[in-house]
Amino acid sequence: MCVTSSTWRWWPSAILMFGLAVAAAAASERSPDTEKLTHLVRQDCGGCHGLTLKGGLGKPLTAEHLGQWNRDQLTSIILNGVPGTPMPGWRALMSEDEARWIADLLKRGTLR
Amino acid sequence: MRQWLAVIAVAVLIAAAAPADAVEMRGTGTLGVVIERASGSVLIVDTTARAAIGRVDNLGDLSHASVVFSPDQRHAFVFGRDGGLSKIDLLAAAVTKRIVQGGNAIGGAISDDGELVAVSNYEPGGVRVFDARTLSQVADIPALGTDGRASKTVGLVDIPGRRFMYALYDAGEIWVIGFPGGATPRIDKLTGIGKLPYDGNVTPDGRHYLAGLFGEDGVVHVDLWQEPLRARRILDNYGRGEERLPVYKMPHFEGWAAAGDLMLIPAIGRHELIAIDKQEFREVGRVATYGQPVFAVVRPGGRHVWVNFAHPLNDTIDVVDTMTLKVVHRFKPGPAVLHMEFTPRGHEVWVSVRDANKVQIYDATTFAKKAEIEAKAPSGIFFTARATRIGQ
Known part of the structure; x- marks a missing residue:
């Protein structure tokens, strides 16, 4: 050499x-702005679910805890919320593709 | 000659007596703490110098962190999301003692005598009480509702007489715990108060506790001067049956605005503050705001209320005139305004702008920006004057 x-x-x-x-x-x-969405998950979802997503007023969003829901179910929860709980629907603020991207991120558990 | 030797000896003794880690001799009345939520650190700030004077690291997960102060205003107790309870020496900018008391905490309070620190937990639920000096545990009070299930606890505040008060989120109850003598708590429970109380606070005179309900359209009021304690529903149907907007951030009752005869509280799921008469506890007006209010913080003296908003309208602050109930000033400090804190007598207000990594300081009268401080994703701002206030 x-x-x-x-x-x-x-x-x-x-x-x-x-x-x-x-x-x-x-x-x-x-197509989703992944940097923006990652920031949103950490900071805005994190307001209720914890900065490390281990839960707060809202349930934990760890891959382990989310195992019982599939990708489509999670996408639907993100977009439509959970009636009777403080979980709001985020449809007004994001597209289906973006919600699906977040569902995948959470299922992978790779935010942190 | 002998006298000279004595003087020298005394001087040597004084020098030797000074501890190695001596801190600058100064008061703490102008100091405060800014939470840096992403990095698990806090800034120690000086409100007169409008500057950071130190940073304390390694405090764990500080999303949704809060702070109370010792009566002498030398120590800050920082409650972290991860159950961490850290006692910080403001003069030394150092951790005096740190414990991880639970799995997932939401806030805390210090008793009126400064001896007990209580922490409100989501996981495992309930409230734990610690000796403020040593942080050793004094009491562990699980929040088991009448349904027998463990509940998250919210809206924990100190009330007069070595007592604390909080709401059980899942069970829909309000509890008062007192430590009249020693470590054995006396517990008074108000049950069936309404669905999903999400936060609560007590008026600055320590008399009225209000808890906001998420599961219903209303607020719960407890008059602590009336025995036996009774939970009374107020503001029923304040949403007038209209569908609530999605709530992207829960409003807070902390720092709420008691101004003259009025109180202004955030209306959940609406772009409004509700004005309540402080005698009758009924609605007397609404304030139309830019977004869904998160904090409505009164300027000491009560002239104005400063309001910030939930995502995605969280780049803006409204200043509300408490006489006319109109917004008199609206401005955009920057992305993600999370908290506001007034200087003790209210001449300036500090604003954390998380996504700009800045704390901004405004003149509370002219609304002009006076200074900016660099901070890493700042959220809560807490000044030592809180040590002198009930329910902080």
């Missing part, structure tokens, strides 16, 4: 740039 040490020094940042570019491309392919 005839790579000088100075060239090696650039490798970490080159890999990082490549990674960022891929991530950006992936983000732009999905």
Whole structure:
């Protein structure tokens, strides 16, 4: 290998740039604004369900707790709320695609 | 010569007596705490300097955190969402003692004598009471409703006579716990008060406790000067049977606005404050607001009430004139205005703007912005003057 040490020094940042570019491309392919939605889940859902989604006045939103509902059911709960509880329907504030994206995020449990 | 030696000896003794971690000698009456909710830290702030003077880290999950102060205003007790209870020395900007007392907490209060700190829990439910000096547990009071089920507790406040008061969210009850002497609590229960009380607070004179209901269209009132205690429904059907708007953030009764003969409280699911007569506890008017009110905080003295709003209208503050019940000033501090706190006599108001990572400071008379402080996702702002107030 005839790579000088100075060239090696650039490798970490080159890999990082490549990674960022891929991530950006992936983000732009999905229609929902994932950064905005992640922020919404953490901060606004987190108001009742806890910043780490382990529950508060609202139930925990951990993947384990949500196991009993499928993706469509969760999407419906997000959009329509749960009558008789403080869980509001978010339909006025987001599209079905966005609600489904949140349902997937919660099912994966990858927010944190 | 002997006298000189004595003077030197005394000087040496004084120097030796000063502790190694000595803090600047100053009062704490102008200090306060700003919760940095995402990073689990708090800023110690000075309201006169309009500046942060320290930061305390490693306080756990501080979403929905609240703070009370020791009577001498040197220590702050920070209640975290994760059940953490941290006692902070404001002068040293350091944690004096920290415990994790429950799994999921919602707030706390300190008794009028400053000896007991109570914490309200969602998980495992109930209220736990601690020695304010050592944070060792004094009492654990599960919130089992008449249905025998454990309940979340909300709206915990101190009331006069070493007592605390709170509502049982699931069971629909209001409890008063007192510690007349020692650690054994006396518990008074008001049952069947209404569905899903979501928050409560007591008037600054310690007389009237109000709890808002989520499951019904109304508010519950308890007059603590009347024995036996009785829960009375007020403002029944304030929504006039109209369908409620989706509530994206629960309103708070904290810091509520008692101004002159009136009280202004958030109407849940509506873009309104309800004005209540403080003698009769009946509605005397409405204030049309920009969005669904979250906090309605009165300026000390009662001239104005500052109101912030639920997501997605949470970039705005309305200032309401308490004589005309009209909004006299509406402005947009920035994204996600979460809390407002007045300086002790109300000349300035501090506003946390979470998504701008700033605390802004406004002149309460001219509404002009005086300063900004950098803070990481700031939420609750608490000044030490709260130590002197009932129900804080």
